[in-house]
């Protein structure tokens with residue numbers, strides 16, 4: 105006899121409460137912003153949710169000569185300020201003795217010897233079994249030094265050993281195709297690909313993970329998911345904030361490297377990929393890679409017409425920004441996936457800072473109806489095509505707009521919306537991306553991490569755009585007002601295809 109567990113919609117399935125294996129997470133760059141704002145609150149929430157249990161420790165490593173107590177105080181302050189859940193004394197009392205800190209220069213082999221000794225002591229005390237997850241929350245020019253330091257200290261064990269060593273590498277993963285390849289080569293000197301976890305925090309967002317579930321756990325959308333029914337797709341990542349204190353980083357990065365090469369292409373591949381053979385990391389990542397390989401290459405003669413860059417007025421007055429900077433803070437462009445399913449369907453990508461609203465979403469605009477049965481002939485032009493929107497953030501959810509008869513004695517057609525909200529369906533805010541990603545890396549599941557071949561293929565695609573704009577810097581910057589939807593040229597870009605941006 106089989107037993108079926110009935111789980112009410114909205115409650116987590118008991119089998120879906122994953123737990124990390126015994127392990128120590130070591131964060132390099134432990135005094136930085138990412139650690140304080142994201143990583144430590146994520147570890148705290150994993151502890152609060154029971155995903156990490158007794159055989160767990162977190163060790164910070166950085167140059168600053170902090171004591172263990174100072175580090176713990178910083179973690180506590182970070183959790184109090186940035187965690188999605190309030191700091192609970194019960195959870196903190198559990199976590200605090202599992203924190204440790206090792207200070208030292210990453211160039212000095214003695215730092216890694218001290219780290220090794222600290223980790224072995226924690227293994228003894230907490231039973232963490234020699235398993236290590238190293239997180240490189242540092243600038244990419246330090247990756248090599250740290251990886252070699254770890255290797256030379258014997259802190260990296262080969263895959264297949266009874267214990268594991270895994271490394272999470274933060275973005276930006278290179279700043280060009282060439283540097284990405286160099287970085288991959290450097291990582292591969294020390295680690296096997298199965299030990300390398302290249303993080304793109306977008307992949308850890310609940311709503312981004314749900315793209316696959318929405319597509320492959322429902323049968324009704326798949327028949328529509330192609331060029332026959334979809335007219336075009338708009339992927340928007342709009343932020344209301346400017347670059348703030350990250351002017352120096354942004355000057356050398358710009359929106360194409362910061363958002364398009366990674367976050368937006370990851371979302372695009374999830375939307376456009378074929379169903380994988382299974383949910384295994386390599387099956388999923390193999391299908392995503394095929395989408396990247398099918399992207400139509402931008403060429404020097406198409407880039408000036410197809411890629412609109414913008415910079416918000418006031419960007420040049422931000423700290424650490426050059427007074428004549430040409431770093432773009434906005435981009436809009438159509439992308440084509442040249443394969444059987446998507447031939448001729450533009451995926452319009454748009455990203456920008458200081459925009460009118462904070463919204464990240466994917467909107468699938470369906471084909472218009474061929475003929476209107478209601479009213480006079482040209483009315484079908486006024487019947488709005490269906491739009492299916494996956495709202496990544498904020499107000500996470502899914503909406504479907506369709507036409508409906510307006511109550512009354514005639515056939516007036518009007519658009520209405522079906523709206524699924526995460527907060528209503530599941531209660532509360534979805535967990536932070538870093539929680540899921542840290543847990544997955546501890547469990548050795550690389551599905552939500554970027555693979556080497558995909559990272560290089562995405563750089564290969566974007567490189568001609570970077571090259572063109574590096575050699576022909578746009579002359580009209582700054583060209584949009586803070587609080588707007590970007591430069592007018594972005595409107596013209598989509599209007600020339602007789603379409604409009606959806607400005608939610």
Ligand code: BG6
Pocket residue numbers: 305343362464
């Ligand atoms: C980061 C970028 O990767 O993503 C930032 O470097 C950007 O510039 C951020 O603000 C956006 O992330 P989120 O999760 O706030 O959408």
